[in-house]
Amino acid sequence: MSKLVYIFFVMGSVGLTAHIKFAYGGVTNAKAAELALHRVERLVILKKIEEGFQYKVKSFTLELVPHQNEEEPSFKATLFQYPPKDPNQKPKAVTIRLDEEGKPIKEPPFVEGDGEADGAPQWPDKDPVTLAESALHYVLEGSVTKPELGPYHEGITEFTVTQEINQASEAVAVVDFKAKDQPILRVRIKMDASFDSSEFIPQTKE
């Protein structure tokens, strides 16, 4: 009996060690998000997925995937277009899976949804994926000197991209980042992809 307990203990420890290694090895969530966006851009350029995934983007989610080794899918990234007019239709979405190092898994992108995006803003200069990427760079680069950005670097779970007019009466992209137990990090990016401003917004309880 005690041998069995010992074996289970050892197996449990090995599993735990593996879990810790893989949970803390590899890229952060923000880096995985950036790499997923790079893949989406490539897929659009090569016409493997439609252009709406570059120009009619509304939101992005990132989930951690339980895995045993570093080459297995470790992140599931999904980019959503604006929802269609018809509430019975689903918004178009593309899902990319990445390994622990942020390398996309060799598989076709998973595309779902059937409704044409409705109400997506016009982007006069850079597309919303590029602008979201620029906001991610603010997190990736900024967390070195601004520790308050650290939780987003490590633990971004989703973001949305919208448009507003800033205090200087210029149109800007508003990228709202969410991370667990953190206020919303709002990053404003100018239309040329340069940084405008950032602030924290308390999350309202749903």
Next chain:
Amino acid sequence: MKRLKILFTLFCFLGLSLTAVAETVWYPLPKEAYQFGKIYPEAQKLLYAFDYGHALVYERLLLKKGAVSNPQKIEHEILSEIMKILKNPPNVKIDEGDIAPQYVYTFPLVINLFDWSHLLHQFVLDVLAVSEDRGSAMIARVKEIFAQYKANKPIAITDVCKTMMFMDGHYFSKAFRRTFPSFNLLIWSYHWFQIKLYEVLMRPTKAERDKGVSETITKFWELISDLPDSAEFDMMPETAKEAPIFIAAFPRLAPAFDNNHMLHDIISDILTSDKVLVSSFREEGMRMGRMDMDPNAFKSNVCPEDTAGGAHE
């Protein structure tokens, strides 16, 4: 009056020395110069072919500016030409002025930056190829070469890490990869090949290095075998990722190489983008070249090379 004459003479001397120092002439040549090609002729000839291919693409884009109605057709045509060059590469470095005169005339600073940086690339490969072991003598020799490179400040690309926004954060950015995806992936494959050579040449024995160079050549041909699908790059290959052993030994060389590669992409974007007028090419080339030399322009806070021990080299 005498003082004025002395001042004038000093001024002339200063001017002359600055001019001399800005030349892309590496003098005296390192004793290892061009030995890589004797040991690995196939890889060396491919590197010469890349220079040829780069210049050819730039010249064609420049000459066809504003007249590209069917980018896919042009891409296909030039790609066929480049494939012929890659399959039958030159034995010596081609003078870009001979095959791309308009490009050389339009981007004088950028040409100097590339030429000087390419000499650094070449001589580092030469030292890695001829050194018996990977020990302190080899490392010291590469550092000497790097120091000589950096001493020519007017044409030395900075070795401080830049963010990818240096490449992708301008009004004309990404035009090349969106218009000519196969060209772009071909060029990223060139960059991958160069970086990977450094990495495999860090292997401890000659036999392992020979095998590494041979595998890198094979992989390169696979990457370009069915463009754009065959080259699985979503972003420009980075030295830190592709050559971790190399950057552990020479942390500051990696940003110097990556900054060179980013400038290649920037020039491709300038030449392709509808947003840049031909009359602005020279000015934009100068502006981007200066940024590439400026350690503070687009400086990255996240530099793997710094953590590899090169922060205060």
